[in-house]
Amino acid sequence: MKPFRLAAGAALFLSLSHAYAHGEQFYQTKTPYAPQQDSASYEAPPAGYQPVFTQMLARHGSRGLSSFKTELALYNLWLAAKQQDALSPLAGQLGPDLEEMMKANALLGYNVPGIAKPGYGNETVQGAEEHTGLAQRLYARLPALFQAPDAGARRIVVLSSGRDRAADSAYFFSRALVVKQPNLAPLIDSGMDRATLYFHKLNTRQDGQVPEATLAYQRWVESDELLARETAIHQSPRLQAAALTTLTALFKPAFIATLSTTGFASTGSRTYTSADGKFTTTLTGDDQTRISGATDAALALYDMYATAADMRHELKADFDKYLRPHEARIYAETEDAIAFYEKGPGITENGDVTWRMAAPLLADFFNEADAIDLGKREHLAKLRFAHAEIVMPLASALGLGKQLPRATTYSYQNSSWRGQQIAPMAANIQWDLYQNAASRTLVRMLYNERETAFKPACDHARIAAASHFYDYRQLKACYKQNKD
Numbered sequence: 414m415k416p417f418r419l420a421a422g423a424a425l426f427l428s429l430s431h432a433y434a435h436g437e438q439f440y441q442t443k444t445p446y447a448p449q450q451d452s453a454s455y456e457a458p459p460a461g462y463q464p465v466f467t468q469m470l471a472r473h474g475s476r477g478l479s480s481f482k483t484e485l486a487l488y489n490l491w492l493a494a495k496q497q498d499a500l501s502p503l504a505g506q507l508g509p510d511l512e513e514m515m516k517a518n519a520l521l522g523y524n525v526p527g528i529a530k531p532g533y534g535n536e537t538v539q540g541a542e543e544h545t546g547l548a549q550r551l552y553a554r555l556p557a558l559f560q561a562p563d564a565g566a567r568r569i570v571v572l573s574s575g576r577d578r579a580a581d582s583a584y585f586f587s588r589a590l591v592v593k594q595p596n597l598a599p600l601i602d603s604g605m606d607r608a609t610l611y612f613h614k615l616n617t618r619q620d621g622q623v624p625e626a627t628l629a630y631q632r633w634v635e636s637d638e639l640l641a642r643e644t645a646i647h648q649s650p651r652l653q654a655a656a657l658t659t660l661t662a663l664f665k666p667a668f669i670a671t672l673s674t675t676g677f678a679s680t681g682s683r684t685y686t687s688a689d690g691k692f693t694t695t696l697t698g699d700d701q702t703r704i705s706g707a708t709d710a711a712l713a714l715y716d717m718y719a720t721a722a723d724m725r726h727e728l729k730a731d732f733d734k735y736l737r738p739h740e741a742r743i744y745a746e747t748e749d750a751i752a753f754y755e756k757g758p759g760i761t762e763n764g765d766v767t768w769r770m771a772a773p774l775l776a777d778f779f780n781e782a783d784a785i786d787l788g789k790r791e792h793l794a795k796l797r798f799a800h801a802e803i804v805m806p807l808a809s810a811l812g813l814g815k816q817l818p819r820a821t822t823y824s825y826q827n828s829s830w831r832g833q834q835i836a837p838m839a840a841n842i843q844w845d846l847y848q849n850a851a852s853r854t855l856v857r858m859l860y861n862e863r864e865t866a867f868k869p870a871c872d873h874a875r876i877a878a879a880s881h882f883y884d885y886r887q888l889k890a891c892y893k894q895n896k897d
Contacts, residue, residue, distance in 0.1 A: 438738065439745035442752065442801050442832035443719035445475055446543040446839035448862035452554055455864060456881050462847040462855060464558040466785045468778060468795040470610075471547065471841040472804050473578040474540025474585070475723035477518040478716075480533055482679045482702035484515055487713045490677040490704055499668035503734070507663065510730035514717060515696075517727040519685040523692050527584045529577055532694060536578050538726035541585045543839040548589035550862065555845065558793065559594055567793035571603045574611040574799045582839070583798040600793065609774040610799040613756070613806075626770040633766045639754060645822065646750045647708055655743040656711035659736060669707055676705040715744035723838060742825075749832045750823040756805045757830055758814040768809035775810045778844060779889055785846050786854040786885055801836035808835055808842070812868025813860070837861070846885065854885035870895040 458464075478484060488511045494500050495508065522528030522535035552559060571587050573579040583603065591598045607620060613630060615623045633639060646652075660669050679698035686693040704710050714735055721732040736744070754760065759767040774797075781795050808814055814830055817823055823830075843859040855876065858865045864881040867874070867888060874887035 438722070438733070439741040440719040440722045440833060440837075441745045441748045442836045442838075443475075443723055444833035444837035445539060445722055445725075446547075446837050446861075448550065449834075449860075450863040452550060452862070455554070456857075458847050458855070458857075458882065459849075459876065461849045463561075463849075464555045464845060465790065465848045465854075466781070466792065466794065466846040467551065467555055467558060467843060468781050468797075469551070469841055469843040470774070470778075470797045470799060470804060470807060471544070471582065471586070472801055472836060472839055473536060473576075473582040473798060474543040475537050475838040476540055476578050477521045477535060477537055477724055477727070478514070478533055478720050480699075481515065481518070481683075481696040482699055483704075483713045483716055484511055484518075485679040485681060485683075485698045486677050486702050486704045487511060487710065487717070488515070489680065490672075490710060493675075493677065494664050494668050497668055499665040501663050501665075504663035507735065510732065511717070513728060513730045514721070514724075514732075515683055516685045517724060519683065519694050519696055520687055520692065521727065522581075523687050524689075527581055527588070529581070531692060533696075534578060536581050536585075537724050539723055540578070540582070540838060544582045544585040545589040547839060547841060547862075548586045549593065551843070552590060552593045559590075559597065563790065564793055565596065565600070567600065567790055569597065569601045569793050570795045571601055572606040572610060572795075572797050573604075574803070575605040575607055576611070576800070579610070579798040579800060580605070583796070586796065586798070606797070609777055610797055610803055612770045612774070613802045624770065624773075626772065629766050630770050633763070634755060642754050642822075643751055646747060649747070652743055652747055653708055655740045656707040659711045659714065659740050660707050663735065672704070672710060673706040676703050678703045711740075712744060712747070715741065715748075719745075745833070746825050749825075749830070752801075752805070752832050753817075753823045753828065753830055756802050757835070758809050758816040761816040761818045763819075765809075768806035771803070771806035771810040774803070774807055775892075779892070782844065782846060782854070782856060782885060782889070785848070786852075788852065801832075801840065804836045804840045804842065808860075811842075812870070813865070834861070847882070855882045856885045856888060857881050857883070867891075868895070 488508060491504070491508045491511065494504070518533050520531055521533065521537065523531035525538070527541065528535055571583050573583045587601055587603070607615065612627055615627045617623055657669070678700055679702040680700050682695060682697040684693065684695040704713055718732040718736050718741065721728055721730065756767055781792065784791065815828070817828060821827060840861055845857050845859070847855045858867060866881065867883060871883065871888055871891035874883040874891055876882045876884060
């Protein structure tokens with residue numbers, strides 16, 4: 414891949430053509446995590462500077478399906494096709510594969526240390542491995558920070574959104590740090606912070622008064638404009654043609670033709686028991702989630718394909734065989750388009766409605782850095798664990814991304830914003846702070862462990878033209894003065 418450098422007004426993320434030059438696979442925000450730069454190529458800090466603090470926002474690691482809905486509706490569709498003798502030879506295995514998917518998700522996390530409650534929505538073994546590796550690499554990058562003479566007198570603040578998979582990610586990450594250096598264990602303060610790590614879903618019942626920025630975002634998510642945009646995306650002739658190609662390889666044309674009028678809902682229930690017989694769970698569909706048409710069916714199958722990439726340890730089923738790369742690319746582009754408008758940079762004319770609610774989180778990053786800059790070394794690190802819906806708005810608030818005008822519809826041709834780059838599983842934004850003997854503070858940002866420039870308006874804060882180290886005070890002043 415080419416070196417990462419955010420140019421003024423240009424794309425933030427690398428082209429997928431580099432990432433998937435061979436054996437293309439498109440998983441969008443369900444892409445399993447991998448660091449985007451070899452740490453051996455990181456820029457060395459200037460002479461005389463030592464690491465004094467680090468902070469991070471990370472998405473939870475790879476997970477299973479979030480609920481028992483889509484796959485059940487898809488299974489009901491498959492069952493009807495089987496009963497009507499409408500299956501192709503390839504589709505014969507789809508039903509058993511879906512059954513395996515449902516069972517694996519129903520039992521997900523059972524007997525895994527660190528998983529509080531087995532079932533849908535949990536992290537997979539792969540997710541635990543992602544956060545373990547992320548912690549190990551953070552420690553390897555900053556050993557002098559954790560082994561500093563004053564480290565034992567400082568705290569490591571670990572916060573999550575409170576959702577199980579985010580809290581579990583915090584557990585796996587913290588555990589990995591302690592394995593590397595056991596005397597860190599008593600320094601860790603764990604807790605929950607919905608206000609800054611679950612800001613998109615705040616509500617009066619749980620959270621009392623909800624900030625206007627969150628209310629504005631929630632109005633946007635329910636708006637007629639967004640609904641119309643999503644409807645247009647789903648009605649794309651290119652998407653419909655891809656869906657028909659996918660389904661034709663699985664079902665007879667006569668059956669496919671009935672999907673728009675018949676429809677299949679998430680009806681029924683399943684009971685699953687663990688291999689040791691000690692855990693049993695019964696799941697019931699909501700009867701609301703429906704597959705009505707070829708596009709719905711193809712996107713549901715794409716959801717299984719993408720989720721399977723995060724369940725390599727739990728699944729033997731191979732969902733890759735049901736989609737060709739060019740079809741998966743179209744489905745990923747569709748999901749990226751929806752995410753771009755719902756929680757990404759969005760429409761130019763709508764301003765910052767999709768990321769204004771991230772302002773308190775960005776302010777918290779600066780507040781933590783301010784304390785270090787002022788010599789208040791109470792915290793050694795602040796580690797936050799949340800969701801894609803938090804990572805995406807923070808990236809936009811940092812100026813890492815480009816909006817599109819209302820008259821332009823997102824596509825891979827006119828935007829380089831990609832879910833698999835902005836918010837893969839375990840996506841992370843990290844700030845490392847360094848100081849010299851004169852107490853000058855520098856900051857470097859890593860995005861998915863790639864050295865990343867702050868927004869172009871702040872280039873003057875770099876310590877050198879091509880450096881990824883910024884003078885902290887100049888950077889802070891820049892963000893305060895240039896909020897757009």
